[in-house]
Amino acid sequence: MNIPLLDLKAQLEPIRDEIMAAITATVDSTCYIMGPQIELFEKNVADYCGTKAAVGVSSGTDALLAGLMALGVGRDDLVLTTPYTFFATMGSILRLGAEPVFVDIDPVTYNIDPEQVATLLSDSSLASKLKAILPVHLFGQCADMAPLLKMAGELQIPVVEDAAQAIGSSYPMPVDGALQWQKAGSMGACGCFSFFPSKNLGGMGDGGMVVTNSEKMAKDLRLIRVHGDISKYQHTVVGGNFRLDALQAAILNVKLPHLHKWHAARRQNATLYNALFKEAGLVEAGYVATPQAIYQDAAAAGKGVDYHIYNQYVIRVKDRDALRDYLLDQSIGVAVYYPIPLHQQKCIADLPASRLSFPEAEKAAAETLALPIYPELTSDMQEYLVERIRAFYKK
Numbered sequence: 001m002n003i004p005l006l007d008l009k010a011q012l013e014p015i016r017d018e019i020m021a022a023i024t025a026t027v028d029s030t031c032y033i034m035g036p037q038i039e040l041f042e043k044n045v046a047d048y049c050g051t052k053a054a055v056g057v058s059s060g061t062d063a064l065l066a067g068l069m070a071l072g073v074g075r076d077d078l079v080l081t082t083p084y085t086f087f088a089t090m091g092s093i094l095r096l097g098a099e100p101v102f103v104d105i106d107p108v109t110y111n112i113d114p115e116q117v118a119t120l121l122s123d124s125s126l127a128s129k130l131k132a133i134l135p136v137h138l139f140g141q142c143a144d145m146a147p148l149l150k151m152a153g154e155l156q157i158p159v160v161e162d163a164a165q166a167i168g169s170s171y172p173m174p175v176d177g178a179l180q181w182q183k184a185g186s187m188g189a190c191g192c193f194s195f196f197p198s199k200n201l202g203g204m205g206d207g208g209m210v211v212t213n214s215e216k217m218a219k220d221l222r223l224i225r226v227h228g229d230i231s232k233y234q235h236t237v238v239g240g241n242f243r244l245d246a247l248q249a250a251i252l253n254v255k256l257p258h259l260h261k262w263h264a265a266r267r268q269n270a271t272l273y274n275a276l277f278k279e280a281g282l283v284e285a286g287y288v289a290t291p292q293a294i295y296q297d298a299a300a301a302g303k304g305v306d307y308h309i310y311n312q313y314v315i316r317v318k319d320r321d322a323l324r325d326y327l328l329d330q331s332i333g334v335a336v337y338y339p340i341p342l343h344q345q346k347c348i349a350d351l352p353a354s355r356l357s358f359p360e361a362e363k364a365a366a367e368t369l370a371l372p373i374y375p376e377l378t379s380d381m382q383e384y385l386v387e388r389i390r391a392f393y394k395k
């Protein structure tokens, strides 16, 4: 059985006509840069996330870049982040002449560990140079935002959420003694999304969005997006060409109403995987550790909460590379995110961070494997895949 890591054709089929109609309408409108589709999509995403504003941009990477620029991050500033994420998180910091300061991850969620953030922030000379804190909601589950926001708030350091893998994912924020579910991207100074085709909400090319509750931040982002052009050829700040294409916005406007249902299907697939691995005895034997949805219990009362959106379903396994090769050889699409933690990347070999060790990030990089989890994946495929993994360990 051939099981791809992602099957975009299966997603396209039921909405193909609607998407083609939206593309045709946009082509016929000849409005390709900015315009009504962008405005509509920004309104739709702001409503979906519960934020005051949303600013469409050219990619998730540019969302991070524009977000940090709007906060004035620049040369010799420090930005606190995780070493276990996609390169763009660190790349956006470095491109502004700033430097990443890493804090290791929690081994259960793979998200930045708030306790180690606290330790680092207790060094006041370092904390005073921090211009932003950049947590990532990795694999579709929110980082533990309450303690991060509390610490950041006390030090008046803005938090930029890298929510590229987590649009719609919700976090149980304690507010006045009760839990309030807040969406990824809506909790910090701004949140950054990517519409790269493999994300839960994927376009047909590149695209991104910054959401924020600050009118000023939104205004600055809109300016930065168009080279700082305040009105015809008058440039008040140096920005970039960070616009979202109207065609992508038109496509994404069709897809957004389906997102909640797709999230639920991914969650259902994750639940089945968890059960199948347990049944196969692989968890008990210590071969496979399945991912933990740590906000699931809090979500039990309120049905339909997207407490995890499983952009990736990532297991921790023994003999990872051998298992990966074994599955790939049998046309089962698995992948390693991310094999080299950021502090070990060549491009920062001359920075102090490269001489430090982040044991949990290094361990995750060596032990984790992502399995197909897309909404249209069938239970037959999942059963077959888990059986193949069982066969690998119990030869």
Ligand SMILES: *Cc1c(COP(=O)(O)O)cnc(C)c1O
Pocket: 059, 060, 061, 062, 085, 086, 088, 089, 136, 162, 164, 165, 193, 194, 195, 196, 206, 207, 208
């Ligand atoms: C995908 C991703 C990005 C970058 O998004 P692009 O749209 O590809 O530029 C940034 N951060 C994380 C964590 C991502 O997964």
